[in-house]
Amino acid sequence: MKLEHSDLPGHSDVTASPDALHNDCRGVATVLSRVGDKWSVLVIMMLGERPRRFNELKRMIGGISQRMLTLTLRGLERDGLVTRTVFPTVPPRVDYELTDLGRGLSTTVKELGEWAKQHLPDIEAARQSFDRRSAE
Amino acid sequence: MKLEHSDLPGHSDVTASPDALHNDCRGVATVLSRVGDKWSVLVIMMLGERPRRFNELKRMIGGISQRMLTLTLRGLERDGLVTRTVFPTVPPRVDYELTDLGRGLSTTVKELGEWAKQHLPDIEAARQSFDRRSAE
């Protein structure tokens, strides 16, 4: 099977309600779902410092399957966030690097990450409290 | 079936790689996946202005099923981002409102949304270009 775009993560294109107001939201939503994608964010972070090779990324992330890494990288490449450069050497070598767009997103996401890290204790406390309440 | 937490969106708790570095990431990831969740963000936006009732939210969003709205609201409530107040009237009435935590997140997310809106043209252009290249 060839790789179809619908296979790529982060593109749960909304199908309903062709309202005027939502036209914006939906486009934005596809970008946000990139951010929400577990692997995409990690990959972007890993590429923040310098370009990386495929297996280098795989090792750094360390819980991702080959398939998912490929899919994630294709998605990022498709969105113009990452470039893919093939060196026709043997053994083959492929470098992935953030584009300017990708770097911009990474800094914005990093801010969100900061917020998350700061308030993580609050959220986890809320979760535990909620779970205790619904357990009884 | 009772509502289990694993049913709630935005909690694809990672199961692998108990590395030291990733302990942070994983907690943060659960927060980020909230942001990436299609419905959560919309709901947070809708509640930005003032508290809303269940069906009010349903109408405003206009493509969401009852089930998903319930699930989304439970998830937000569990994370301490939203409060749920039941008025024991007849017919029953339930108000949802952002907490301080939720408001904090909403402003941060709004910034990300701004970035997304600004660069949406670039991204969509990249997507089309990518799709054309892989079509040939």
Added chain:
DNA sequence: CCGAATCCAATCAGATACTG
């Protein structure tokens, strides 16, 4: 009006095996 329970289809993600 608000929501829980159940059923069911579609999508997703991991493991494995195979190529240039």
Added chain:
DNA sequence: CAGTATCTGATTGGATTCGG
């Protein structure tokens, strides 16, 4: 090394029905 193909179990989301 850097993928692709395929199979399979797990998750997800919608529709519907029922209840306080």
